[in-house]
Amino acid sequence: MSPRRALAAVALVATGFAFSPPADALPLYAQRSGRTCGNCHVSPTWEDEAGWDNPDLPWRKCTMSCVGCHVDPAGGGLRTVSGRYYGQSTLSVVHTQERSYSDLGRELIGQTALYRLQRLVNKGPTKNADGRFIPSSWEEVQEGIGHGQRGGWSSGGRLAAQRMAWWDGRYGNLNADPVFQIGGDLRGAYWSGSGTAFPMQAEISAGFHPAHHVTAVVSAAARGQTTGQFATEPDAPLYPRRAFLMTHEWPMMAWAKAGIFQPSFGNYADDHTSPVRSLFELSTSSSDDTVAGVEVGMAPNYPFVAASVFQNDTSPIAGGQRDTGWGSAVHGGWRDLGWSVTGHGQLRQRGGEGRGDLLAGGVGVGFNPMYYVPQLPLTWLGELTLGQRTFGTERTGLGAAQSELALLLWNGVQVQVHHDVVVAELGSPVQVRHQLGGEISPLPGLTFEAAVRALQSPGADTGVDVFLTNHLWF
Numbered sequence: 001m002s003p004r005r006a007l008a009a010v011a012l013v014a015t016g017f018a019f020s021p022p023a024d025a026l027p028l029y030a031q032r033s034g035r036t037c038g039n040c041h042v043s044p045t046w047e048d049e050a051g052w053d054n055p056d057l058p059w060r061k062c063t064m065s066c067v068g069c070h071v072d073p074a075g076g077g078l079r080t081v082s083g084r085y086y087g088q089s090t091l092s093v094v095h096t097q098e099r100s101y102s103d104l105g106r107e108l109i110g111q112t113a114l115y116r117l118q119r120l121v122n123k124g125p126t127k128n129a130d131g132r133f134i135p136s137s138w139e140e141v142q143e144g145i146g147h148g149q150r151g152g153w154s155s156g157g158r159l160a161a162q163r164m165a166w167w168d169g170r171y172g173n174l175n176a177d178p179v180f181q182i183g184g185d186l187r188g189a190y191w192s193g194s195g196t197a198f199p200m201q202a203e204i205s206a207g208f209h210p211a212h213h214v215t216a217v218v219s220a221a222a223r224g225q226t227t228g229q230f231a232t233e234p235d236a237p238l239y240p241r242r243a244f245l246m247t248h249e250w251p252m253m254a255w256a257k258a259g260i261f262q263p264s265f266g267n268y269a270d271d272h273t274s275p276v277r278s279l280f281e282l283s284t285s286s287s288d289d290t291v292a293g294v295e296v297g298m299a300p301n302y303p304f305v306a307a308s309v310f311q312n313d314t315s316p317i318a319g320g321q322r323d324t325g326w327g328s329a330v331h332g333g334w335r336d337l338g339w340s341v342t343g344h345g346q347l348r349q350r351g352g353e354g355r356g357d358l359l360a361g362g363v364g365v366g367f368n369p370m371y372y373v374p375q376l377p378l379t380w381l382g383e384l385t386l387g388q389r390t391f392g393t394e395r396t397g398l399g400a401a402q403s404e405l406a407l408l409l410w411n412g413v414q415v416q417v418h419h420d421v422v423v424a425e426l427g428s429p430v431q432v433r434h435q436l437g438g439e440i441s442p443l444p445g446l447t448f449e450a451a452v453r454a455l456q457s458p459g460a461d462t463g464v465d466v467f468l469t470n471h472l473w474f
Helices: 003-016 026-033 081-089 111-121 138-143
Strands: 180-191 196-211 214-222 238-250 254-261 291-298 303-311 326-335 339-349 357-367 378-391 394-410 413-423 431-443 446-456 463-473
Touching (some): 326 357
Antiparallel strands (some): 180 196, 180 463, 196 214, 214 238, 238 254, 254 291, 291 303, 326 339, 339 357, 413 431, 431 446, 446 463
């Protein structure tokens, strides 16, 4: 196949289908959550018929970007109070925080049974002397309304209220701005192709927030494979996927971080087999794709931008293969309530050594018709990324695309159609993976997924397999 035809095939499939990895595609939740504000926090009219004050744009914390749900603005790992609330109120069959009014007609279990189950696993928010616990404005926060929520075992300590911090009382009984917190993501998997069960992901994160505008984050992740080049000693089983110091809580949801991280680039999918990540040095299965540098950005509603400059080599700290040179990445666009259009670019220079120089760029799109028509509970995401890798004077092109179409049947139950397309090297066959799957989340922090996948690869082995996973998070 000619280079032109190969790239055309990638673009055609990317625009004609929806495809994505088997693990939870976190941007899917961000795109879907725009249908109502009550997905991310308590309804603003629950205690105040007039609702909450709508602050000027620089002071708004509402955003459709990753920083709304994750402490790391690039996504993944430790969750903010908004992300924890979303997981406990929206993503499961049984909710432990107030469910958004828009979802009350989409329940798998009756309201009476739901209420009884909810009372078994969670208690209501702490109320003030006058019975109020939801602040409607910054002035009410300063008066103490909403203060003193218990949170949970995974977080503790609290700072005095600050205008751009998360506020107690708007997230049920959760501690909105803890001094320290821990979180984890654990996945087990079964693949019929090998007939084996194995750990797919094991990651523990910790955050320390000693003062406003300052947070330190560390995530220790299990290494998916040993890729070190040292024959005398294998790599440690754990590596720091994140280890950075961040300043944040600034107007326009602005932030800056320095340390070890993965740069913001494309839709963040936590499946290490996703071609749009693994092909462009963004795998989550080893330390080789982490970098050490500085990243800055902002994400008001609803544009966002993030830019980074970094050294490729983190092996002295994280282990893995030695890597030379430097790189930079940029990611930006517009994430609206019902749609999103984003662009991303990346450059890695190695002087022709190791994995070679990489130049890549792409676009991502999302559409949530559920925001416009509640009776149409569909969400679609797509991404196309093309690149070029250089070894000395030798250059080769590569490309990957992913897309996902999800149908929300009930709260906590959905079916998905995925397609993955990859051209690992121009001139090589175009590989396509089709997937039909579903997931159920009976309780917050617990998800079971099943998928039937069919691989089409001209000139190579093809077939159908079954992939099962379970996800535990806190």
